[in-house]
Amino acid sequence: MEEPSKFERYVYKNASVYHYMKISLVLENGNKYITDAQFKQLIICGLKDLYGEVGASFPFDLLKFDQNELTGILRVYNSGLVKLWSALTLLGSYQNEACAFRVTQVSPFLLALSGNSRELRFGDQLIW
């Protein structure tokens, strides 16, 4: 017989090693064909332009990429969040075409990125 479970409670503060960002790329002249590797390379170039080779030498993951919507989910170590976010903000062009990154959501929990109540819309737009 298993013993009845004892009550346990743990509080973790700042224990999440990563931050996660949901981003989308907006191009001036509409969507282009961009592969996931090109998308990640674009972000790396933005980082290098802003922080140099050494400053940009931290890893981040492109966990998911939607080629149709040009949206992605990034995972970065906490120490790299500010640099990554600032590089995304200041990135202005892709292959000589004006572009902008929109940061839709940022969280220390990847699970939180799946439930963004700001996406709740009514009327013509579907709730999903």
Added chain:
Amino acid sequence: MSPELEKCPRSLLVCEKSNFLNEKSRHDIHVSKHNFNYKISVLIPECGILPANISSVIHSFSPYYLVRDLPVYQLLEETFLEPLVKKGNFYALSYNTKIDEDNAIALLSSGQLILSLDKDTYEQLGLEGRPSLYNHKKAMRFVVTLDLTDKSLTPGTKRYQRVLSSLKDRLPLRYDFLFTKYNTGSDEDQTLNKLLSQYSYEEHKPAFSQHTLKNMPCPTLYPSDIQGKTLSCDPHHFLEWLGAVNLDISCENAADSFLSTYVCPEPQSSVSQALLCTVTGFISPENVFVLLQELRQYFDEPKFTPWISLTVHGFMDSPVSWGATEHGFLKGGENLYNFVCFKNQDYWLHMATGAQDGCPP
């Protein structure tokens, strides 16, 4: 490089382990105190079809209403107070108001009306409140809390008249609201509809969807090891994996891959299929509790999987998270919780909040 660049907002994760059959278990309190729920997702490993009992519970969730341009003072009017506010099980939240930019209004089941206001609105309205806990250097946001069940706010008293006239004449605030009411009896069904008939409103049923995932790695969890030291995986890694499942993120990447190095946390095993279903809308805690009770009964018959999971996401722009604990939006407004239910009725409860939140209860 400046150390300032390496700072990031604080986050909290509370992990509790207990047993549903334990008298002192607080799972019911935790669920009931989390007033505003936007999305629920249920993950059942080794399951292809949603069991009928769970499906029927989900499809009988209370509807919710979007009321356009409702004056806030209406929530204090006797027509609302007696049949709805004082009876409880009624929730209201201003829609499309951002907690970090706009004013936000919330009515809890306990009868507390919370107004989270910017400085100008607070000064013009003239009601007594306190500065927000999450102001930076200058107080730019204030919170007014009115207990509508309190004797001093009974219709007819001086204080009631003052509050009503502030909201009606001094600064008439009007917002779109989301309403929901959990019906305990059948007679109350029509009360809300009758009251809303004088406004422009739409009734909605929470949106339901389900996917069956095939051949995926799944973390191994043992109820006795919530910290993930030996038998289970670490709670942060587990929640990350849950997020990956919900967002359809691949868990099979090589360690030297250019794009992503994300893998399922160890220890893990492979499952042939898993069911993920989600419900989105404005969901009352009572509905969540009924679903939790039903999910506990999943193990009444023998099942392949040793655990199932229920995740509940709160509203980013709600002025409160659990109970009347103030909630804010710094870089994010997450306030979510996750149950892992085990065969022996043991459970884990993870409660996660962001920077501008009190510690979950």
